[in-house]
Amino acid sequence: MDSRRFDLFLILPLAIFTLAFLILPLARLTVEAGSGPQGLAGFFVILTEARFRNSLIVTLILAIATTVATLTVATVAAQTLANRKFSGRGLLLSMLTFPLAFPGVVVGFMIILFGGRLGLVGSVSKSLFGANVVFAYSLFGLFLGYLYFSVPRVLLTILAAAEKLDPSLVEAARSLGASPLAIQRDVVLPALFPAMYTGGALCFATAMGAFGTAFTLATAIDVTPMLIYTEFTLATNASMAAAISIALGLVTWAALAIARSRAMRDTKGA
């Protein structure tokens, strides 16, 4: 077999699979979205109809809030964990990354155990103040759930970058009298930025598409993936569900593309 034919043989399974189960279905989804009662206007229904627009806005706010909070917590924790040796470090890292493999439904259940009707926070507050604090089914509960599955992923990404950061740079800045905030601004954060972009983009994309957590918490808040699900199964409106899916996918993909180009520029500049 000559080299050209061998290359073809290597890539053939990938080509067939991608064509049949990714490109073709996505094309079919696009056709479906444009073939509803409104025709091509169906693509813009997510912006024109108040119910859909509100859902997209809530989802965007939730995803942005999750990304900002996750990046903040993960950057602090990564710097605390990087280059610090203590017994049980490996165990701690494993525990911090367990939620990586949890589906959204399980994360929702974790939040119910934490802040639901029989939850930990509620029973503690009941015994202390006599009031059962329940937040699992609110927007805050949803936010905590998103934080729960986002932090481990982003923490790993930023930790890898923080461990490559030369501690002597921080030491030098400190001995020259730089304040902790100045060290963060001028030394640490610039070095971590590429990892923060990558981690943040992944976090945002996951939060935009997350479905299981909202499903388990059964909140009154309609995040966009929940809307796709109800449109398709309960309203059996496939073209509407397809149009919303495409809008959601495009917003997410654009955010990822912007983040990646920024990250690349920053690494080149450094």
Place this chain on the structure above:
Amino acid sequence: MRQWTTIAGIAITALLTLFLVVPILLSVYAGLTVNYARGISAGFTFEWVRQVWDLYADTVWRSLVVALLTLALTLLIGVPGAYALARKGGRFARAVEEIVTLPVAVPGLALALALILSYGGFGTFRKSTLFVVIGHVLFTLPFMMRSVIAVLDTIDWRTLDEGAASLGSPAWRRFVDVILPNVRPGIVAGALTVVTLSIGEFNLTWMMHTPMTKTLPVGLADAYASMRLEIASAYTIVFLIMVIPLLIGVQLIAGLTERRTKS
């Protein structure tokens, strides 16, 4: 004296750890108590776990079968594909990688919808476990390919390949005998990730499953919605028993490859 920033950092990390770990411990505890609302005084039991097994054992086996089939397909498609892209290089390879990675960015529900719209008419295929497997392969393939490409980037596979070629070895033998053993760390890491992701996959599966093709996370969603807290928790324990060994495996492999690249 320690700086206040260091202390604040340790405090935030500790709180984060509690936030992530305490609910897991709570679910293990709730699944083993006789009555969660009454607390420890009611005592502990394996009764809930047994009931979960009676109700949902089929979802456990199906999840394992789906994960293994998904792994087999990602190996067959992803490993040669990754090597082909590395050989080809340049703009074309990057474009292909971009397309293959789309399922990471596109919400799972959208992908599931696209697959159902395209193949919903093929009744037998639509109703089979294989349909769920296809969804899982779509979603996990980028992780397998990334993992293999990452290793290919660190080794000088071209020299290895040319060396074997100059000894008269045909292309496919060089792939099997020279390239595959050298990218093994990437394949193993990718395989563990694929199996872990497949066992935990919900977004796609929830849309794609039929009553006859329920996987573990689908069963979990069902239990969370309709069963008492103790059964839901016991089912979560079963899930934890399945994924935690895999996660530890991923970390061990990652640690091994890190040490190898450092030395």
